[in-house]
Amino acid sequence: xxxxxxxxxxxxxxxxxxxxxxxxxxxxxxxxxxxxxxxxxxxxxxxxxxxxxxxxxxxxxxxxxxxxxxxxxxxxxxxxxxxxxxxxxxxxxxxxxxxxxxxxxxxxxxxxxxxxxxxxxxxxxxxxxxxxxxxxxxxxxxxxxxxxxxxxxxxxxxx
Numbered sequence: 002x003x004x005x006x007x008x009x010x011x012x013x014x015x016x017x018x019x020x021x022x023x024x025x026x027x028x029x030x031x032x033x034x035x036x037x038x039x040x041x042x043x044x045x046x047x048x049x050x051x052x053x054x055x056x057x058x059x060x061x062x063x064x065x066x067x068x069x070x071x072x073x074x075x076x077x078x079x080x081x082x083x084x085x086x087x088x089x090x091x092x093x094x095x096x097x098x099x100x101x102x103x104x105x106x107x108x109x110x111x112x113x114x115x116x117x118x119x120x121x122x123x124x125x126x127x128x129x130x131x132x133x134x135x136x137x138x139x140x141x142x143x144x145x146x147x148x149x150x151x152x153x154x155x156x157x158x159x160x
Contacts, residue, residue, distance in 0.1 A: 004147050007037040009079045017042025017068040018049040019112045020085040023129050026061045027136045035144060041071040043088070049112050051125045059129065081143065085132075086110060106135060 010028060014021040021040035028038040045068035056063040083104045108131065114124035 003033075004035040004144065007035055008032070008081070008143050008147055009077075010036055010038040010081045010083065010143075011074055011077075011079045012038065012040040012083045012085060013042065013071060014040075014084070014086045015043050015088045015110070016046035016112070017070075018046045019052045019110065019125065020108050020128060020132070022048055022052050022063075022066050022068075023055065023125075024083065024085055024106075024132055024136060026056050026063055026066070027129075027133055028140065029065075030061050031137060032140045032143075035147075036140070039069070039074065041069045041074055043071060045070050049125075051111070051118075051122055054122065055125045055129050058126075080147075081139075083139075104139075106132075108132065 012021040012024040012028070017040055021042065025038050025040035028036050032038065047068045048063075048066050053063055053066070056066075079101055081102050081104060083106060085106050085108050087105075087107050108128050109124075111121070111124040111128045114121045
């Protein structure tokens with residue numbers, strides 16, 4: 002069974018290089034067809050190579066990953082807008098949507114970690130693990146909330 006229409010999510014951080022990309026990958030992977038998810042940055046900086054490495058190590062697809070500006074999504078409506086850094090939260094634009102939920106999950110920027118590459122990678126992995134737990138809970142709650150709003154349809158109904 003899938004949710005139709007899918008739950009629309011936009012994840013925002015400052016540079017759209019690490020945290021928001023990691024969150025998008027996790028929601029895409031664990032949420033499947035029930036979610037239409039994108040990520041964006043206030044000032045996009047390009048996807049950090051350590052973000053790609055963490056996704057590779059986790060076996061998550063990232064062929065879609067590119068750093069995008071929030072401007073690409075202005076005027077679109079989302080069920081959930083999630084900021085994953087305090088800086089983005091303070092300047093996050095408003096997106097239309099009658100039943101939109103805005104969430105803030107503050108994570109330190111792993112791209113600011115210093116030290117050896119392995120120490121920096123550990124910061125990315127730590128952020129990924131913390132996000133995975135929260136996103137698992139979010140997916141369950143978002144699905145449950147949507148199911149209460151409208152009935153689910155089976156895949157066969159779309160065939």
